[in-house]
Amino acid sequence: MPDRATFLVLFFLGTTALKLLLQPSYRSTDFEVHRNWLAITYSLPIHKWYFNNTSEWTLDYPPFFAYFQWVLAQTGAALNWDPEMLRISAAPYASDPTVLFQRLSVAVTDVLLLVGILVWVQTIPAETGSPSRIGTLAMMTLASAGLLMVDHMHFQYNGMLLGILFLSMAALRKGWILAGAGLFASLLMFKHLFLSLAPVYFVYLLSSYCYIHPPPPGQEIKSRFRPVTFLLLASTVLAVFAAALGPLLLSPSSTPSLQLDQLGRRLFPFxxxxxxxxxxxxxxxxxxxxxxxxxxxxxxxxxxxLDRSRPSSAPTxxxxxxxxxxxxxxxxxxxxxAAVLTLLSMVPALVLVWKRPTPRSFLLGLFQTGLSAFMLGYHVHEKAVLVPVMVGALLACSYNRSSYGRLFFWLSTIGYASLLPLFPPLSPDSLTAFLLIHLHALGSWFGLGKEGLLGGEGGREGAFSLLESLYLAGLECMLWTVAVIHPLFAQDRFPFGGCLVSSVYCSTGMVGVWAESYRLLWQEHQEGGGEGGEEGGKGIGGRAERTESTSGSRGGRRRKEE
Incomplete structure (x- = not known):
C-alpha cells in the first residue's frame, strides 16, 4: 500500500472527480451571495466594500475572506471568464461559465483541507495510524458527506476553512505554538463562526505555553507566568489582525472608526x-x-x-x-x-484544558465547545454542525478509544441527516443528499467498527442498544418523511412540516450526544488527561468501551508543551 501522503493525495483526487460531477447540482442563495462578493471586491475600492447594499446579499464575512474573494475576482478577470459575473447588480446572475468558475473555486481551494489532513496524520503515531485507520479518516474528512452537500451542492467554502483549522491544530500538536496561534487568528479573519473555538485556544495556549507548570510532587518550584512567551504569542495574534484590518482601515478615503462600526454591524447582525x-x-x-x-x-x-395584544398577523x-x-x-x-449560556456551557471544557493542557484534552475541548456553541448559539445555521463533526473525526481516528468513535458516529449521522431539508424535495439533488447521508452512516459504522472504535452492546463491536436501534429507526423514518412523504401528502397544508420534523427529531439526538460529551470531559478529568493510559470507560448508553493501550500513563502530571 502507498505511504500515508501518497494515499491521501490519490484519495483527494478521486473525491475531486466526484465533486466535479456534482457541479450541475442545486445551488442555494449562498451562490449568489458569493457571486455578489466577487463583484463588490472587484468593482469597488476597499473602503466601500462593507457599505455597499445594492444587493440584499451584502458582504458580511471578515476581511481575509473579502481579500480571498478579491483574488478570485482578479483571477476571473485575468482569464476573461465572464465579465458579467463581476458586475454589481441587485438581480441574481448565474450563467453557465459563472457557475463553473465558482464551483471550481470551491474544489480547488479544498487543497487546503488536504494539506491540513496531511500535516495532521503526521502527528498520529504509527501504532495508532494504521493504513485502514488513515483510510477511515480520509473518508470522514476528505470525502465528508456533509462537505459534499454543503460546499459542492448547496455552495460554501467550508473545506478550505476547515483545512486552516486542521493546520492550526496540527501545528500545536507538533509544538509549533506561534504558527498554530497565527493560523487560528487568520481563520478568525476568514470566518467569525470559529470564534466559538477561541476560548479553548486561549486557555490552552495560556496554560501550556505561557506558564511553567508544577513539577512532580515533592519538588517546590511553583507555577510562574512567562511574560516573554505571552508577549510573543500576543504579538503574533495582533500582527495577523493588523494584516487583516490594516488595508481596510488605512485605505485612502477610509475613516477607521466608521469602518470598524460597519464591520461589526455586518459580522454580528443580531x-x-x-x-x-x-x-x-x-x-x-x-x-x-x-x-x-x-x-x-x-x-x-x-x-x-398568551399575549392577547399580539397581532394575529405577527410572524411565528x-x-x-x-x-x-x-x-x-x-x-x-x-x-x-444566548452568549452567556454558551460560555457557561463551555466552562467544564475550559477547566479541563486549563488543568490538563495536553493535546488530547485540547482536541476534546475543541470538540465539546464547538458542539456547545452549536447547541446554544444565537441564530445558528444547521450547516454549522460541520465544525464539531469534522473535529470529531480527528478525535475519533487519533486515539484508540471507542467512546470517541461512537460519539463521532452519532453526531455525524444525526448532523448530516438534519441537512436534508436544505435541498428541494422530490428533486435529484434531494435524492443525492439522501444517498450521501446513508453512505456516510454505513461507511463510518463499517470503518470505525473495523478499527474497534465503536464499542458495542454486549461486547459486540458496532452493536446498538435497544434505545439506539429505536432512535436509528426513527431517524430513517424522519428521512423518508422529509424526502418523500411530506412533499407528496402534506406540503400544501403544512409547508414548514418537513423542516419541523427534521429539526425536532434531530435535536433530541443532538442533546444526547451533547450530554455524552460532558461525560467524556469528566472521564478525561478523572484519568488525568494524559496522552497515553487508555484505561477505558463507558461508551454511549453506559456500555463498557473497548480501548487499547498505546503507551504508559502519565497520570495526573501536567504536561508543558513548547
Whole structure:
C-alpha cells in the first residue's frame, strides 16, 4: 500500500472527480451571495466594500475572506471568464461559465483541507495510524458527506476553512505554538463562526505555553507566568489582525472608526433572530417547539398565558422568516443571554484544558465547545454542525478509544441527516443528499467498527442498544418523511412540516450526544488527561468501551508543551 501522503493525495483526487460531477447540482442563495462578493471586491475600492447594499446579499464575512474573494475576482478577470459575473447588480446572475468558475473555486481551494489532513496524520503515531485507520479518516474528512452537500451542492467554502483549522491544530500538536496561534487568528479573519473555538485556544495556549507548570510532587518550584512567551504569542495574534484590518482601515478615503462600526454591524447582525428560517437541530429548536405547543394549548384551553395584544398577523416560528420573532408564551431569548449560556456551557471544557493542557484534552475541548456553541448559539445555521463533526473525526481516528468513535458516529449521522431539508424535495439533488447521508452512516459504522472504535452492546463491536436501534429507526423514518412523504401528502397544508420534523427529531439526538460529551470531559478529568493510559470507560448508553493501550500513563502530571 502507498505511504500515508501518497494515499491521501490519490484519495483527494478521486473525491475531486466526484465533486466535479456534482457541479450541475442545486445551488442555494449562498451562490449568489458569493457571486455578489466577487463583484463588490472587484468593482469597488476597499473602503466601500462593507457599505455597499445594492444587493440584499451584502458582504458580511471578515476581511481575509473579502481579500480571498478579491483574488478570485482578479483571477476571473485575468482569464476573461465572464465579465458579467463581476458586475454589481441587485438581480441574481448565474450563467453557465459563472457557475463553473465558482464551483471550481470551491474544489480547488479544498487543497487546503488536504494539506491540513496531511500535516495532521503526521502527528498520529504509527501504532495508532494504521493504513485502514488513515483510510477511515480520509473518508470522514476528505470525502465528508456533509462537505459534499454543503460546499459542492448547496455552495460554501467550508473545506478550505476547515483545512486552516486542521493546520492550526496540527501545528500545536507538533509544538509549533506561534504558527498554530497565527493560523487560528487568520481563520478568525476568514470566518467569525470559529470564534466559538477561541476560548479553548486561549486557555490552552495560556496554560501550556505561557506558564511553567508544577513539577512532580515533592519538588517546590511553583507555577510562574512567562511574560516573554505571552508577549510573543500576543504579538503574533495582533500582527495577523493588523494584516487583516490594516488595508481596510488605512485605505485612502477610509475613516477607521466608521469602518470598524460597519464591520461589526455586518459580522454580528443580531436582528436576524434566535433561529434561522429552518431551525438548526439544537436547544432552541426544542424551545421554539415548546412555545408553539404551549401557545396552541393556551388557545384551546383558554389559558391566560398568551399575549392577547399580539397581532394575529405577527410572524411565528414557522413563518420561514429571518427576523426577530417574539415567543407567544415563553420569555424571549436575547443575543446576550444566548452568549452567556454558551460560555457557561463551555466552562467544564475550559477547566479541563486549563488543568490538563495536553493535546488530547485540547482536541476534546475543541470538540465539546464547538458542539456547545452549536447547541446554544444565537441564530445558528444547521450547516454549522460541520465544525464539531469534522473535529470529531480527528478525535475519533487519533486515539484508540471507542467512546470517541461512537460519539463521532452519532453526531455525524444525526448532523448530516438534519441537512436534508436544505435541498428541494422530490428533486435529484434531494435524492443525492439522501444517498450521501446513508453512505456516510454505513461507511463510518463499517470503518470505525473495523478499527474497534465503536464499542458495542454486549461486547459486540458496532452493536446498538435497544434505545439506539429505536432512535436509528426513527431517524430513517424522519428521512423518508422529509424526502418523500411530506412533499407528496402534506406540503400544501403544512409547508414548514418537513423542516419541523427534521429539526425536532434531530435535536433530541443532538442533546444526547451533547450530554455524552460532558461525560467524556469528566472521564478525561478523572484519568488525568494524559496522552497515553487508555484505561477505558463507558461508551454511549453506559456500555463498557473497548480501548487499547498505546503507551504508559502519565497520570495526573501536567504536561508543558513548547
Amino acid at each position: 436582528g436576524r433572530g434566535l433561529v434561522h428560517a429552518y431551525w438548526a437541530p439544537n436547544i432552541w429548536a426544542l424551545y421554539c417547539l415548546d412555545d408553539l405547543g404551549l401557545a396552541a394549548l393556551s388557545r384551546r384551553l383558554h389559558l391566560p398565558f 416560528w414557522t413563518s420561514g422568516l429571518v427576523q426577530v420573532i417574539e415567543p407567544e408564551v415563553l420569555p424571549p431569548v436575547s443575543p446576550a443571554l
